[in-house]
Amino acid sequence: MVSLADTPPVAKTPKRKVGTLNRALMVLLLTVVAIWLFVPFTMAVLWSLVDPETGWNYPDILPPSLTVLRWVEVWTTTALPQAIANSYMLAPTVAVVTLLLASPTAYCFARYDFPGKGLAQVATLLPLVVPGFVLAIFFSSLIFSLGIYSRFLSILMAHCVLFLPYAIRIMTVSFGQVRQDLIDAARDLGASPFAVFRAAYMPALLPGILASLIIVFIQSIEEFAIAFIVGAPNFTTIPSILYSYLGYNFIRPNAAVVSLILVVPNVLLMLGLERLLRSANPAQMGGKG
Amino acid sequence: MTALRSIDVSKVFEDGFTALADINLSIDHGEFVTLLGPSGCGKTTLLKIFAGFYAPTTGRIEQNGADVTSAPPEKRDTAMCFQSYALFPHLTVAENVEFGPKQNKVPKAERITRVDDLLRQVDLGKNRDKLPNKLSGGQQQRVALARALAMRPSVVLFDEPLSNLDAKLREQVRREIRGLQQQFGFTAIYVTHDQSEALAMSDRVVVMSGGKIEQIGAPEEVYQRPETAFVADFIGSANLLPFQRVDDYTVETALGRFTVADPPDSDARFLCWRPEAAEYGASEGDNVVASEISERAYQGSYTDLHISLPGAPDQRLHWPGGASSVGDHVTFRLPPDRIRFVRGELG
Amino acid sequence: MTWRRALLIIALLTPGLGVILVMIGSVFYVAVMQSFGYYNLVGEDTFSLEHWQKVLESKQFSRALRYSAYIAVVAAIGSVILAYPIAIWLRRPFRGSLVISALLKAPLFVPGLVASFLFLNVIAFHGIVNQFLMWTGLTDAPIRLQNDRGAWGVVFLQLWKNMPFALLLLTGAVQSISDEVLDAARDLGAGSFDRFRKVIAPLTVQAMQAALIIIFIGAAGDFAFQVTAGPTNVQSMAQYMVFLKDSFGRWNQAAVVGVSLMVLALFGSLILAILARFILKSGNKW
Numbered sequence A: 001m002v003s004l005a006d007t008p009p010v011a012k013t014p015k016r017k018v019g020t021l022n023r024a025l026m027v028l029l030l031t032v033v034a035i036w037l038f039v040p041f042t043m044a045v046l047w048s049l050v051d052p053e054t055g056w057n058y059p060d061i062l063p064p065s066l067t068v069l070r071w072v073e074v075w076t077t078t079a080l081p082q083a084i085a086n087s088y089m090l091a092p093t094v095a096v097v098t099l100l101l102a103s104p105t106a107y108c109f110a111r112y113d114f115p116g117k118g119l120a121q122v123a124t125l126l127p128l129v130v131p132g133f134v135l136a137i138f139f140s141s142l143i144f145s146l147g148i149y150s151r152f153l154s155i156l157m158a159h160c161v162l163f164l165p166y167a168i169r170i171m172t173v174s175f176g177q178v179r180q181d182l183i184d185a186a187r188d189l190g191a192s193p194f195a196v197f198r199a200a201y202m203p204a205l206l207p208g209i210l211a212s213l214i215i216v217f218i219q220s221i222e223e224f225a226i227a228f229i230v231g232a233p234n235f236t237t238i239p240s241i242l243y244s245y246l247g248y249n250f251i252r253p254n255a256a257v258v259s260l261i262l263v264v265p266n267v268l269l270m271l272g273l274e275r276l277l278r279s280a281n282p283a284q285m286g287g288k289g
Numbered sequence B: 001m002t003a004l005r006s007i008d009v010s011k012v013f014e015d016g017f018t019a020l021a022d023i024n025l026s027i028d029h030g031e032f033v034t035l036l037g038p039s040g041c042g043k044t045t046l047l048k049i050f051a052g053f054y055a056p057t058t059g060r061i062e063q064n065g066a067d068v069t070s071a072p073p074e075k076r077d078t079a080m081c082f083q084s085y086a087l088f089p090h091l092t093v094a095e096n097v098e099f100g101p102k103q104n105k106v107p108k109a110e111r112i113t114r115v116d117d118l119l120r121q122v123d124l125g126k127n128r129d130k131l132p133n134k135l136s137g138g139q140q141q142r143v144a145l146a147r148a149l150a151m152r153p154s155v156v157l158f159d160e161p162l163s164n165l166d167a168k169l170r171e172q173v174r175r176e177i178r179g180l181q182q183q184f185g186f187t188a189i190y191v192t193h194d195q196s197e198a199l200a201m202s203d204r205v206v207v208m209s210g211g212k213i214e215q216i217g218a219p220e221e222v223y224q225r226p227e228t229a230f231v232a233d234f235i236g237s238a239n240l241l242p243f244q245r246v247d248d249y250t251v252e253t254a255l256g257r258f259t260v261a262d263p264p265d266s267d268a269r270f271l272c273w274r275p276e277a278a279e280y281g282a283s284e285g286d287n288v289v290a291s292e293i294s295e296r297a298y299q300g301s302y303t304d305l306h307i308s309l310p311g312a313p314d315q316r317l318h319w320p321g322g323a324s325s326v327g328d329h330v331t332f333r334l335p336p337d338r339i340r341f342v343r344g345e346l347g
Numbered sequence C: 001m002t003w004r005r006a007l008l009i010i011a012l013l014t015p016g017l018g019v020i021l022v023m024i025g026s027v028f029y030v031a032v033m034q035s036f037g038y039y040n041l042v043g044e045d046t047f048s049l050e051h052w053q054k055v056l057e058s059k060q061f062s063r064a065l066r067y068s069a070y071i072a073v074v075a076a077i078g079s080v081i082l083a084y085p086i087a088i089w090l091r092r093p094f095r096g097s098l099v100i101s102a103l104l105k106a107p108l109f110v111p112g113l114v115a116s117f118l119f120l121n122v123i124a125f126h127g128i129v130n131q132f133l134m135w136t137g138l139t140d141a142p143i144r145l146q147n148d149r150g151a152w153g154v155v156f157l158q159l160w161k162n163m164p165f166a167l168l169l170l171t172g173a174v175q176s177i178s179d180e181v182l183d184a185a186r187d188l189g190a191g192s193f194d195r196f197r198k199v200i201a202p203l204t205v206q207a208m209q210a211a212l213i214i215i216f217i218g219a220a221g222d223f224a225f226q227v228t229a230g231p232t233n234v235q236s237m238a239q240y241m242v243f244l245k246d247s248f249g250r251w252n253q254a255a256v257v258g259v260s261l262m263v264l265a266l267f268g269s270l271i272l273a274i275l276a277r278f279i280l281k282s283g284n285k286w
Helices: A015-048 A069-077 A082-109 A117-123 A132-146 A151-176 A180-188 A192-224 A225-231 A240-247 A252-280 B045-049 B091-105 B108-121 B136-148 B167-184 B193-203 B218-222 B229-234 C003-035 C050-055 C059-089 C097-109 C113-121 C128-137 C152-175 C177-185 C191-204 C205-220 C224-229 C236-246 C253-285
Strands: B004-012 B020-027 B032-036 B060-062 B078-081 B155-159 B187-192 B202-208 B212-217 B239-241 B244-247 B250-253 B258-259 B270-273 B288-292 B295-298 B303-309 B312-319 B329-333 B341-342
Touching: A015 A252, A015 C097, A015 C113, A015 C177, A069 A252, A069 B004, A082 A117, A082 A151, A082 A192, A082 A240, A082 B303, A082 C003, A117 C003, A132 A151, A132 A225, A132 C003, A132 C236, A132 C253, A151 A225, A151 C003, A180 A192, A192 A240, A225 B032, A240 A252, A240 C003, A240 C113, A252 C097, A252 C113, B004 B045, B020 B045, B020 B212, B020 B229, B032 B045, B032 B193, B032 B218, B045 B078, B045 B155, B078 C177, B091 B108, B091 B136, B091 C177, B136 B167, B167 B187, B167 C253, B187 B193, B187 B244, B187 C097, B193 B218, B193 B270, B202 B218, B202 B229, B212 B229, B218 C050, B229 B239, B229 B270, B239 B250, B258 C113, B288 B303, B312 B329, C003 C253, C050 C059, C050 C253, C059 C152, C059 C205, C059 C236, C059 C253, C097 C152, C097 C191, C113 C128, C113 C224, C152 C224, C177 C191, C205 C253, C224 C236, C236 C253
Parallel strands: B032 B187, B032 B202, B078 B155, B155 B187
Antiparallel strands: B004 B020, B004 B060, B202 B212, B239 B270, B244 B250, B250 B258, B270 B341, B288 B329, B295 B303, B303 B312
């Protein structure tokens, strides 16, 4: 046994050093994030509030006066209301149709085994592999040569195909979580097929259905290539309007307004989805998790 | 020179939980030392401090006389066998075993020899090109062992390596571990909550509870001469009775008056006797108890009998026969040299 | 496998997988056919290799091809190189790690066009960057940062948009490695870099490959970033393709560029993924 007298002073734990390294990294990262997230967004918000009378020019760091007049002006004088209407009519339709198309396939992937299944699952990822503008341009060729003139219908079809991989993947996971023993128990108790569906399938499917609808909705609202190429010139969506303000016609405040209209509802929807999913089912769904 | 030493080691975690306090331990070269105790007693924490994964809050660790307290695991001359085996899933058995020597720049020819020898010794030569997920639990454990030994470490640390194996396999692998340790002669520190493992394998047992060391000693000593109530109760079964001193060699308990061979120390709290110490045959004389069976459980080689006492826990004794019933009378004698005194509280 | 079951499976797969195969197949078919002179929207259908010849010989095309390939490689590799250390740092939760993780993934919610706009704002004549440079005295007049010749703007935007995606994929993979396996590597003498090279990298190869492939394909086909923030003296493949389509009578050439872009996207990404796997997986053979 060693006596207390000849023990050296208490060893400093290296753990403290790791703590400060972590903290330094966090501070560094938070500064970087501030620069690459908050600053641009604040500037966008500020730009959307610039007074049309006074403008915002160098060398002012902040716009001299702020007003919501810009929003009013954009709303009343541009094609924005129409674009918003188009986008918000298109997106829910796309979401629902995609979900309906995806479900049988997802059910099949989740509950059946067959030769070539692996290949089939990889094949559902095809739309993700084709570059967006290639798809847009040649899809519009195809549509034209088939004599389909409705822009809405064309974009609807293209969006559905483009987002099917997401819906299929999400619903495959959902169907896979339906418990066979619950199905058996419900049948055993004499439930009708509808009742079996409600009792055994719905609880597992509900989070997936919600996730699929919301994620496809958001993707459709944000999609640019197809809306731009196939929709031109009659059918505008929010992204294609934004593009017009970024091109030769760079009207900064208008672009700011449209950007915020594009992003804010989507972020709110995603947060809402996350909250809903956490309460229904802690598993992570595909996509923007 | 001792192989491994902890001096006044304590460990307090960030959330304020004190995992270890006053740990002073000295381990000799080639010793097989077991850290034994229930979950949460700090044995794994101490093992990880020896390995270098945790730094002690106070105190220091010495290995072969050198202070290694601030050395990280990759720089210490220790190798660890993990509870979950922790084999590299993307490497074959042979590549797993080769990992350490390769990392330490052992020349290729020597590496190959070491790997081949070790795989042969743990009887896994045929499986050398398999991936870990194709092996059974016992086989994975042997790979983990071979991997640790390939480093030719002076100290091997075992973190409950047998707890994921079934009973039959456990005994076999236990013998293999002890056999390899004696053959190679490395120092082993072995963590377990299973007292039969500890008694069977160790040169010395360190019994721990609540972050402190209760007792250190050879298995026989820890079993036959426990110093605290915890040790007495944790290893094997023990009957513990409060007592009153009558004189140096006599005490009074709820079970009766007993003559003892060793007088109780001033801090002794309980009288302690083991169920198998009861002798049968005498019906008169000192230390004879007559009582009634309140419960019985047949155990094959003996029957576990309970005697209830007013105001004291049930006393248990082992009756070598089979035929007995609740309510029967039983008479037994406690030899004075099988009566001990222990300090401390229970649980 | 009975006939009934096979029919059932095919029926189930039709609305989903079937639709995908038909649509994508048709689009691909149209693109290829148009590149060979068929499916003309005006004029006759005649098989001809002249469109391919014209395009492959054009300097604009070869510049666009090299440019898009460059952007795609830089975006893919850069995103993965940035994301790996962050994913490893965030492997075990510590105070504030969830917040950091959420903040880093925020760009996933920002569509490409909006990102372009935000970027243009920040680097404008009177944007924050110029203001900062003048305030520190590095320059005394605002400099034109937009549409720079070196395509740094496009590269920055690609990294801004794609690093969070790589982070998403790599975080999942890195977290699935058990603590004890990494502890074992340390115990056997491996320092941080060796642990990455010999344990983390080989075990996360698949996620890394998925990230490389998806980012490469997206960046190779970029239009929006290039048009808003890219150099004006060179076009990306997608931009060139749209330009050809809009020029009268050059649909066929646009088709050639389109097919080439698909080839670049697919084969480029596969080659990159295979190379990366080769480099990472052989980490422990050295």
